[in-house]
Amino acid sequence: MFLVVYQVTDLGGGADPVKADTSRVFSLIEQDQVRDAQIVDKEQRIELTTVDGDVYEAYWVNGQGAELAEQLQASESVEAYDVEVPQDSVFVSLLFSFLPLIIIIAIFLFIMNQMQGGGSRVMNFGKSKAKLITKDTPKSTFSDVAGADEAIEELQEIKEFLQNPAKFQSMGAKIPKGVLLYGPPGTGKTLLARAVAGEAGVPFYSISGSDFVEMFVGVGASRVRDLFEQAKTNAPAIIFVDEIDAVGRHRGAGMGGGHDEREQTLNQMLVEMDGFDVKSGVILIAATNRPDILDPALLRPGRFDRQIVVDRPDMEGRKGILSVHAKGKPIAPDVDLDVIARRTAGFTGADLSNVLNEGALLSARGGRNQIDMETLEEAIDRVMAGPERKTRVMSDAEKKVIAYHEGGHALVGHALPNADPVHKITILPRGRALGYTMSVPMEDKFLTSRSEMMDQLAMMLGGRTAEELVFHEPTTGAANDIDKATSLARNMVTEYGMSERLGARKFGNGNTEPFLGREMSHSREYSEEIASLIDEEVRRLIESAHDEAWEILVEYREVLDDLVLNLLDKETLSKEEVLEIFEPIRKRPSRGSYKGYGKRLPSDKPPVLTPKELALMGPKDVQELGSGNGQSSRHAQQAWPEADESEATGGRNGDSGREGGSEPEDRD
Numbered sequence: 001m002f003l004v005v006y007q008v009t010d011l012g013g014g015a016d017p018v019k020a021d022t023s024r025v026f027s028l029i030e031q032d033q034v035r036d037a038q039i040v041d042k043e044q045r046i047e048l049t050t051v052d053g054d055v056y057e058a059y060w061v062n063g064q065g066a067e068l069a070e071q072l073q074a075s076e077s078v079e080a081y082d083v084e085v086p087q088d089s090v091f092v093s094l095l096f097s098f099l100p101l102i103i104i105i106a107i108f109l110f111i112m113n114q115m116q117g118g119g120s121r122v123m124n125f126g127k128s129k130a131k132l133i134t135k136d137t138p139k140s141t142f143s144d145v146a147g148a149d150e151a152i153e154e155l156q157e158i159k160e161f162l163q164n165p166a167k168f169q170s171m172g173a174k175i176p177k178g179v180l181l182y183g184p185p186g187t188g189k190t191l192l193a194r195a196v197a198g199e200a201g202v203p204f205y206s207i208s209g210s211d212f213v214e215m216f217v218g219v220g221a222s223r224v225r226d227l228f229e230q231a232k233t234n235a236p237a238i239i240f241v242d243e244i245d246a247v248g249r250h251r252g253a254g255m256g257g258g259h260d261e262r263e264q265t266l267n268q269m270l271v272e273m274d275g276f277d278v279k280s281g282v283i284l285i286a287a288t289n290r291p292d293i294l295d296p297a298l299l300r301p302g303r304f305d306r307q308i309v310v311d312r313p314d315m316e317g318r319k320g321i322l323s324v325h326a327k328g329k330p331i332a333p334d335v336d337l338d339v340i341a342r343r344t345a346g347f348t349g350a351d352l353s354n355v356l357n358e359g360a361l362l363s364a365r366g367g368r369n370q371i372d373m374e375t376l377e378e379a380i381d382r383v384m385a386g387p388e389r390k391t392r393v394m395s396d397a398e399k400k401v402i403a404y405h406e407g408g409h410a411l412v413g414h415a416l417p418n419a420d421p422v423h424k425i426t427i428l429p430r431g432r433a434l435g436y437t438m439s440v441p442m443e444d445k446f447l448t449s450r451s452e453m454m455d456q457l458a459m460m461l462g463g464r465t466a467e468e469l470v471f472h473e474p475t476t477g478a479a480n481d482i483d484k485a486t487s488l489a490r491n492m493v494t495e496y497g498m499s500e501r502l503g504a505r506k507f508g509n510g511n512t513e514p515f516l517g518r519e520m521s522h523s524r525e526y527s528e529e530i531a532s533l534i535d536e537e538v539r540r541l542i543e544s545a546h547d548e549a550w551e552i553l554v555e556y557r558e559v560l561d562d563l564v565l566n567l568l569d570k571e572t573l574s575k576e577e578v579l580e581i582f583e584p585i586r587k588r589p590s591r592g593s594y595k596g597y598g599k600r601l602p603s604d605k606p607p608v609l610t611p612k613e614l615a616l617m618g619p620k621d622v623q624e625l626g627s628g629n630g631q632s633s634r635h636a637q638q639a640w641p642e643a644d645e646s647e648a649t650g651g652r653n654g655d656s657g658r659e660g661g662s663e664p665e666d667r668d
């Protein structure tokens with residue numbers, strides 16, 4: 001910073017000054033030899049240019065500065081002189097006094113950042129603020145959501161409230177403050193929440209729980225406050241918190257006694273929820289796929305006390321979702337959405353929308369102007385197992401092993417009475433699988449019987465068994481099958497009470513996904529004896545399934561060879577082609593009755609008939625059934641010959657269809 005006295009001229013012009021004695025400088029000035037000068041007060045230095053153009057530099061002692069200035073001013077030859085008083089700017093001096101503090105804070109931030117898992121989040125949390133909370137008024141309506149009729153019905157009330165809060169308030173109606181949507185990823189929870197806002201025409205504030213947690217200390221809680229403030233000023237409105245489990249986990253259950261930041265955020269959310277009431281016209285909708293780990297405080301009355309399941313769609317639902325997403329796409333006339341819905345058991349809405357999108361991409365790439373059935377079939381395979389890897393080169397020997405392996409699955413499955421029909425076999429590598437056999441259940445199932453599980457076990461082991469039988473050498477290809485078979489057998493013993501020796505009891509088995517502290521208490525809820533008994537029973541189930549697969553494959557070795565030849569030739573066989581090859585196979589009889597009753601004798605009385613079954617029977621049969629004499633009871637037994645073995649068992653609902661069936665039998 002220059003303190004300019006008089007006018008500033010070009011000082012010195014860049015020539016290097018010659019060092020001169022102070023006395024010389026004084027005398028030069030006195031003799032009017034100096035043209036201009038620059039005084040640097042702080043350094044007690046003077047730089048001068050003589051009338052001859054020489055440049056000198058000299059230092060003076062403290063106090064001489066004023067004298068110099070006086071002399072310069074008095075001198076007649078001096079055209080200009082300049083005093084420079086270098087002074088630290090306010091900013092610089094502040095910087096220096098706060099520098100230690102700044103360094104400390106920087107180190108602290110750095111450490112915090114490291115603790116939060118690295119990255120440069122601290123540096124850009126200003127940025128993330130912008131995208132963290134999004135606000136819009138969605139255009140979507142309930143008609144964009146298919147296959148979730150029950151959820152929509154439940155949300156109807158919320159929509160009506162948001163459309164006219166005053167009406168509900170004047171009636172003193174109790175409206176839930178919070179609605180929790182839970183279900184697997186991609187089932188349309190976000191879509192539903194947006195549809196409520198769209199239907200009611202209210203603003204939709206959205207934030208994701210994991211974003212909260214990723215943020216920097218103390219910010220999470222204040223963001224929650226912001227969010228509620230904003231929503232309240234724009235009420236009626238919806239606040240949508242996706243992945244609420246990220247903040248709403250059981251408090252104090254994290255590693256090392258809990259995550260402070262998360263807890264603060266959660267507490268703030270609870271405070272906000274308690275603080276607003278129906279009058280505010282704000283409704284909180286949260287989504288999670290882990291409702292089990294939520295802090296119970298969140299689920300208490302007055303908070304998320306309305307809970308709605310959003311599950312994988314059933315066949316009708318899948319068809320509906322497919323039609324929603326087919327809208328606006330050029331679908332070829334040969335496309336039958338019914339067939340596609342049937343083939344996609346276990347798919348979520350997101351998967352199905354992917355199928356149509358993949359179909360559109362494939363068609364565009366292939367230069368077609370319509371999406372046809374064949375393309376959609378290919379799209380299903382892609383969504384199910386990743387894109388076909390045509391480039392992967394497989395040796396002929398490996399191809400043969402894979403063909404026998406897949407053939408083993410298919411043949412065993414076909415020979416068993418309860419396995420799902422084979423839909424397709426391929427030895428084309430896809431995703432992580434080297435080949436797969438796809439079987440499709442006839443209908444969505446919510447209960448799986450013991451006999452069905454036994455058949456599934458044998459089918460799972462069919463691939464490995466074929467390798468053993470044909471090559472006398474198993475490969476790594478069966479690892480995934482073995483994994484699945486083991487967990488199924490283990491579940492049968494420890495979850496579904498299907499072991500005769502252990503009875504209908506549950507044993508925590510660590511098979512369920514471990515979470516929080518629970519994992520530990522899970523591992524041992526029973527004695528060593530029980531543990532080894534469980535192992536023995538699991539082993540028995542697997543062994544008997546293995547034996548069964550072996551028997552079937554030995555019996556139909558010729559059919560297996562035939563199938564393999566065809567597979568090596570065509571790589572993919574359709575259902576019809578497979579059925580033709582399997583022509584000689586006779587289905588095995590139903591398996592022997594379940595002995596798990598112990599001393600208890602099963603009733604020989606058949607179950608009641610459903611109205612549909614009654615309608616199918618002639619009037620004579622009904623009469624006989626109703627008459628109650630010995631003869632009719634024998635008749636009834638014949639009408640239901642498998643009375644004592646088709647014992648329906650504790651169901652795995654929903655995903656059972658996928659478990660046993662349509663998932664690729666992976667050979668990785």
Ligand SMILES: Nc1ncnc2c1ncn2[C@@H]1O[C@H](COP(=O)(O)OP(=O)(O)OP(=O)(O)O)[C@@H](O)[C@H]1O
Pocket residue numbers: 144145146147148184185186187188189190191192242287288289321324348349350351353
């Ligand atoms: N029931 C449905 N009807 C129509 N489309 C659906 C349905 N479910 C999902 N989709 C499609 O899948 C996409 C993803 O669904 P969405 O994001 O709503 O799932 P989500 O349950 O919120 O998933 P996540 O738990 O991963 O957040 C939607 O944008 C929509 O295209």
Ligand SMILES: [Zn+2]
Pocket residue numbers: 405409463464477478481665666667
């Ligand atoms: Zn396999």
